[in-house]
Amino acid sequence: MKVAFIGGGTMGEAMIKAILQKSIASPSDVMVSDISAERRSHLSEHLGVSVTADNREAVRWGEVTVLAVKPQALPRALIGLEGVAKPQQLILSIVAGASLKALSSALKHHQVVRAMPNTPAQIGEGITVWTCTERVTEEQRRLAGSILAATGDEIAVDEERYIDMATALSGSGPAYVYLVMEALIDAGVYIGMPRATVERLVLRTLLGSARLAEETGRHPAELRNMVTSPGGTTAEALVVLEEARLRSVLMDAVVAAYEKARSLGG
Ligand SMILES: NC(=O)c1ccc[n+]([C@@H]2O[C@H](COP(=O)([O-])OP(=O)(O)OC[C@H]3O[C@@H](n4cnc5c(N)ncnc54)[C@H](OP(=O)(O)O)[C@@H]3O)[C@@H](O)[C@H]2O)c1
Numbered sequence: 114m115k116v117a118f119i120g121g122g123t124m125g126e127a128m129i130k131a132i133l134q135k136s137i138a139s140p141s142d143v144m145v146s147d148i149s150a151e152r153r154s155h156l157s158e159h160l161g162v163s164v165t166a167d168n169r170e171a172v173r174w175g176e177v178t179v180l181a182v183k184p185q186a187l188p189r190a191l192i193g194l195e196g197v198a199k200p201q202q203l204i205l206s207i208v209a210g211a212s213l214k215a216l217s218s219a220l221k222h223h224q225v226v227r228a229m230p231n232t233p234a235q236i237g238e239g240i241t242v243w244t245c246t247e248r249v250t251e252e253q254r255r256l257a258g259s260i261l262a263a264t265g266d267e268i269a270v271d272e273e274r275y276i277d278m279a280t281a282l283s284g285s286g287p288a289y290v291y292l293v294m295e296a297l298i299d300a301g302v303y304i305g306m307p308r309a310t311v312e313r314l315v316l317r318t319l320l321g322s323a324r325l326a327e328e329t330g331r332h333p334a335e336l337r338n339m340v341t342s343p344g345g346t347t348a349e350a351l352v353v354l355e356e357a358r359l360r361s362v363l364m365d366a367v368v369a370a371y372e373k374a375r376s377l378g379g
Pocket of ligand 1: 119120121122123124125146147148149152168181182183184186189190191207208209229230231232284
């Protein structure tokens with residue numbers, strides 16, 4: 114499968130590495146168009162893919178073209194691409210906020226996938242939610258699914274509004290987790306433990322808790338209750354978290370991110 118990328122930054126590179134690693138494409142089947150000469154030489158040197166500075170060339174070449182530039186760079190990246198892709202070619206956008214309608218009309222192209230990955234894609238542990246226009250064929254859906262599955266898990270959804278919701282949950286989600294991680298590390302240091310020990314404790318606690326939830330399939334409330342003995346230390350901490358409205362603050366944060374994602378889409 115010939116896969117072209119417009120934008121070979123953090124996310125573009127993560128996807129390229131993943132599709133090469135999973136043998137979905139070989140380096141000769143990947144072309145990256147990037148405005149940055151530094152990115153082009155990095156990608157060609159380290160991954161052996163072909164590179165260009167001409168976005169039109171990439172779109173003409175690829176069976177699938179992945180749009181992986183930042184939202185603010187998108188209008189410029191789309192210049193000259195109107196009507197370039199043929200119906201048998203698929204455009205797969207990971208650009209936050211760019212709607213299927215906006216992309217289809219800017220490109221004069223009706224086979225478009227819109228996806229929202231997240232940064233753990235860099236190590237094959239991402240989760241991507243995606244949807245597509247009606248005219249995307251079964252075969253094109255299969256191609257999109259296999260490209261996206263290379264970076265971790267993928268979920269196809271029928272309604273585009275779920276992409277903005279996923280942006281607020283799984284797209285931005287790693288930032289929420291890192292903030293919690295950082296705060297717990299600060300707390301451990303504050304009560305007097307050596308920083309290096311605290312960092313290991315916090316990381317393994319987050320990883321282990323997530324894996325336990327995944328492997329047992331048990332509801333988080335049930336797993337939380339298992340740690341909370343009557344009159345014990347965890348119960349003491351949980352009261353403080355409830356009094357500080359941790360749950361509603363998290364809800365408000367997700368709603369704010371969702372509203373922002375919707376406003377980006379116009
Ligand atoms: N990172 C995330 O957490 C995440 C998660 C989900 C979705 N996404 C989406 O993924 C997309 C890419 O994000 P990223 O973090 O990979 O961005 P990035 O690191 O900035 O990569 C974008 C690359 O595209 C290049 N570029 C800019 N304008 C271009 C143009 N007109 N033609 C060709 N190349 C151009 C940039 O070059 P310069 O640096 O020289 O401008 C850069 O090398 C974004 O739309 C974002 O919404 C990101």
